[in-house]
Amino acid sequence: MSDGNGAASRGGGAAGLRAATGAALDTVHRGFRGAVAGVLRLLFPSAAGCPLCGRDDPDLGPGLPCRACRAFVVAAWEPEAFGGRPVPRCPVCGRALDRPGVHGVRAEGATSAWGVAGTSFPICSDCRDARPPFVAARGAAPYEGPIRAAIRRLKYSGESYLAPVLADFMAPVLAKEGWLVADALVPVPLHPRKAVRRGYNQAELLARELGRRYALPVLPAALTRTRETPPQARQGRHERLVSMTGAFAAAPAACAGKTLVLIDDVFTTGSTAASAAQALLTAGAKRVFVLTAAAGN
Ligand SMILES: [Zn+2]
Ligand SMILES: [Zn+2]
Numbered sequence: 502m503s504d505g506n507g508a509a510s511r512g513g514g515a516a517g518l519r520a521a522t523g524a525a526l527d528t529v530h531r532g533f534r535g536a537v538a539g540v541l542r543l544l545f546p547s548a549a550g551c552p553l554c555g556r557d558d559p560d561l562g563p564g565l566p567c568r569a570c571r572a573f574v575v576a577a578w579e580p581e582a583f584g585g586r587p588v589p590r591c592p593v594c595g596r597a598l599d600r601p602g603v604h605g606v607r608a609e610g611a612t613s614a615w616g617v618a619g620t621s622f623p624i625c626s627d628c629r630d631a632r633p634p635f636v637a638a639r640g641a642a643p644y645e646g647p648i649r650a651a652i653r654r655l656k657y658s659g660e661s662y663l664a665p666v667l668a669d670f671m672a673p674v675l676a677k678e679g680w681l682v683a684d685a686l687v688p689v690p691l692h693p694r695k696a697v698r699r700g701y702n703q704a705e706l707l708a709r710e711l712g713r714r715y716a717l718p719v720l721p722a723a724l725t726r727t728r729e730t731p732p733q734a735r736q737g738r739h740e741r742l743v744s745m746t747g748a749f750a751a752a753p754a755a756c757a758g759k760t761l762v763l764i765d766d767v768f769t770t771g772s773t774a775a776s777a778a779q780a781l782l783t784a785g786a787k788r789v790f791v792l793t794a795a796a797g798n
Contacts, residue, residue: 552666553647566666570647574670577643591625593632594771595639597798598625633771635778635789639678640768640796641670648795652766655703664703667766667794668710675711675762680790684759685718686711689777690749692729707794708764717762723755723784724763724777745776751784761789768793 550557551567558567572583581587589598589605598605605623642648651667654660675681688704696702705721712719727750763777768791778789 551647552663553651564662564666566647566669573646574642574648577645589623591628592622593624593628593637595637595768595796596625596627598623600625600798603627627771633775633778634782635763635774635791637678638768638771638774638791638793638796639674640793641667641674642795644767644769644795644797652703652795655706656699656766659700661701661703661706664706665710668707668714671707671764671792671794672711672714675715675792678790678792680762680792681715681717682760683717683762683790685720685723685755686762686764687720687723687777687781689763689765689773690721690724690726692726694729704765707766711764711792720755720761722752723761724749724751724780745772747776748773749777749780751780751786753784755784756781757785759786761786763789763791765791765793766795768796770797 551561551570552564553566553570556567556569558569561567575582576585579587590596591598591605596603603625606626606629644652648667648670651660651663655663655667686708688702688708690696690704691699691702702721705719708719708721711717726748728748761781763774763781765774765777768774771791774791774793778791781789
């Protein structure tokens with residue numbers, strides 16, 4: 502997902518140099534804080550509390566999220582586990598069918614999430630109006646509360662130890678959806694300038710964690726970002742779809758004939774995932790699934 506951190510220092514002369522130095526020092530500082538936090542967690546995992554919220558939980562295993570954070574994810578994603586009513590979701594984008602401004606619609610004769618033609622099932626009106634190129638997208642947790650905070654710390658504070666914590670939520674989804682049939686995992690790339698600034702690509706960290714657990718190849722070079730995209734926060738759905746079109750290019754040698762799972766940190770409108778998936782398909786991929794650590798409703 503593109504983020505709001507696009508204020509690169511482009512000024513010339515002394516002011517530009519000052520800004521560039523400031524940005525570099527800021528990166529080093531953030532990276533240092535994140536590294537220190539990571540080392541402390543490695544040395545004293547239970548003393549550091551829940552990696553997501555910091556709360557102490559006597560039952561906590563080392564480095565594991567507390568019961569409250571786990572319950573938060575389950576309550577939002579599977580309310581039936583707590584006796585609540587299940588949330589009907591769009592089988593394509595995975596978002597709630599009854600979210601504001603969107604209605605579940607029956608797609609007559611559409612192709613099912615598994616590529617079975619002729620089945621009829623309800624999909625959301627966004628997906629009906631502009632069917633995404635990926636087969637299906639799933640977020641492992643809601644992009645809210647401690648999960649949202651953890652993703653922001655992973656992206657902006659250098660706290661890379663949060664990648665395995667978030668991957669813990671993603672791994673069961675990969676298995677449950679039947680996507681272990683995939684040939685490889687492809688992380689959504691950052692623009693190279695942003696990757697240098699951040700020191701790592703959070704999507705690649707997540708993909709590597711999942712790849713290790715399921716012995717699936719990770720192909721970070723399969724997809725490249727062809728241009729820096731504007732921050733999406735203030736754009737509407739249509740503007741986002743337009744601004745992301747053609748933002749990625751994929752390598753045919755890595756994609757041809759393959760079933761791929763695109764991995765990213767967050768899925769909101771799905772414009773980033775749609776654009777990246779389209780690039781993979783154009784490069785010859787057979788089909789693309791999308792798995793993110795979190796998703797908006
Ligand atoms: Zn917690
Ligand atoms: Zn949908």
